[in-house]
Amino acid sequence: MSYVGMISLYLAGVSTLLAIVLSTKTLRAKRDSLAKWAHRFGAVSTFFIVLATMSLIVAVLRNDFSIAYVSRHSARNLPVLYKVSALWAGQSGSLLLWVLIMSCMTATVQKMKRYQENHLYLRLGIVMHLVCLLFLVLLLFVTPVFERLVDIPYNGSGLNPMLQSLGMVFHPPLLFLGFSGFLVPFALAVVGLCTGDTQGTWLKQVRPWVLFAWLFLTAGIVTGGQWAYNELGWGGYWAWDPVENSSFFPWLTSTALLHILLLPEHHRSKRVWSYTLIALTYALTIFATFLTRSGILDSVHAFAGGVLGQVFFAVLVLLATFSLTLGVSKRHALRTAGSETTGATLVVGSVLLLMLCAGVLFGTLFPVITRTFAGREVVLDASFFNQLSVPLFLVIFFLMGIAPLVREKASDRKVLPRTLALPVLLGIAAAAYTYSLQSGLAACLAFGLAAFGFGTHLRDLFFPRSRRHWGGVLVHLGVLIVLIGVAGSSVFIDDVLVSVEPGQEITFGDYVLEYQGLRARYGSDQYTVTTTLAIMENGTEVGEITSEKTFWEGRHQPSTQVGIFSTIKEDLYLNLAGWENQTAQLHLQRFALVSWIWVGSWVMYAGALVALLKGGQVKLWSRPIR
Amino acid sequence: MARKKLRILLLSLLPLFVLGFLAFRAFENSAAYYYTISEVQGKDVSEQKLRVKGQLVEDSVVYDASIPLLEFRLTDGNSYMKASYRGVLPDNFHHSEEVIVEGTLHSQGEFTVSKLMLQCPSKYEGEE
Known part of the structure; x- marks a missing residue:
């Protein structure tokens, strides 16, 4: 199987190269007969990449441990689902998945009707195939995915139990989909500028792709947080870790980009802003890969350093230089004659998002900066990021709250006091209630602003101007729900460590938990110690919560499954920390409103989908706001 | 024209100042x-x-x-x-x-x- 995969990768590389050469030739020599072949070779390269991926999957399913990658990331007794996910459990496999996504995306773009005019699909193909080619070269020569072992082991070392979870099945592919999605807007902008498009047509074409990539990036980030919360057992979903931050940077810039794209067509600086943000977002996806693969920062995720990091750094420098040169040399095409300056809120909001991005970037790179310039590495912990980001976030949420109001026409401004009455009232009530719970200023403001935002968005929720508008309103509401969840789970927390005997009761918050003892369960290569606590509220049993620790044969490391009892009000979080005979040490935590984060994220996805799909097909957004 | 340019310059420096202030304030107790x-x-x-x-x-x-x-x-x-x-x-x-x-x-x-x-x-x- 490894030979099939290896040969496919080589063939894919060759046909990608041919596609690039033929496309260039077609455009240079204006020989349309070649265009067909350029297109065909592009499709052939996609076919071979699919074949290579399939052969790796088949190898994993057939327990072909002669391939080093398979033996490292799979094992005979691994469930099928996790065998498939072993494809992205390691470095070279995830690069293969990534190039698969990009190649399929390239094929789709080349097929789309709207890019057929003026050989646009060939030009886009050149940019996108170049990136695919880079990945193929990496897969063939730097981290060979089909590398063979001389001594074939009977069994693989398997997938770390912590990675055997649904979150880890979805998180990486979603993130890669998001990252690769930003390649299309970048290609569109580059091609648009290179061909001297002074009409700014490319600007109208980028929106659906930005939205598409943003949707998957958001989903990737959220599933990552959810996995950490469900599996890692420390009770958090976000720790401002460099690797987490690295996916957050392109999210912030693409969010700004989505708002800049809402500016009216004739806005003075729309094109400059858009081009900058598109290039920045794409560069940040490469930067994210560099951060996670270079090992320049210590992270709990600790990816190994090596050549790959250097390659991505080189690509990053190249990309930044190219984008900047292109932007400067084509600055006349980025200028618009229009002088309209409406939409100041959108610009200010985008600037705030960029400030947030710059601040988090600074904090993330602070160890590198101090190591280089002061000789002593200084690390900033989560409190730095929280103190830096909370004020900025609050202003952003305020702007988001007033967003539906600034769209009003001048004639509607007269009734503004009336429209504002309900939101302001809601906001004050929420803030006052939070204050009565004796929490800090930031929490009061967060809940107040969330309620205020709900109030202002309500009318648009029921009477949207268009489907696209409704999608945007839904995304905003989703973000507000996430805000409530994040604020609640960071402020209202409770944390105890108790040592309990069987039959003993623990009073925790409004609940009484009853510990009934430990049970053991034996499997063929593991044994599990479990405890289940009955949860009583006001004397009636409302549910139960189970936490267990599994010890694997031949593995030094046990794996703990935390118990989560989730209600709309709060989550109970149980971690079986240890035991002696039947006396158990339990780590109990309580986080308010966590489930709101997951619910809110689904509202965000729904909103983005509504905005993306119109009449069953992807439609361009072109209507500027009034 | 010069005044307009000055205004733009000040306006673009403002976010940097705010960011610098926030970062400086957040730096305390969080550096290791x-x-x-x-x-x-x-x-x-x-x-x-x-x-x-x-x-x-x-x-x-x-x-x-x-x-x-x-x-x-x-x-x-x-x-x-x-x-x-x-x-x-x-x-x-x-x-x-x-x-x-x-x-x-x-x-x-x-x-x-x-x-x-x-x-x-x-x-x-x-x-x-």
């Missing part, structure tokens, strides 16, 4: 200084928040689940450092060769860990 274990020995760094990276010394781990208290020793190849952590033993602790601890150093050369960082299982490559 990186030291190697050899550097820590015999130096007066007891007031600072430190971050130390080291290899876990095999068989040095003592865990009392009832407190819970985790004690272990770290080495950088030359020197050793005793560390104690009041908290639950993480699953992958024994498995981690490399441990990063954050906390403060006592005069007796013992390190009180406030934050224990281990390599996440999602680390790519280099496992074997």
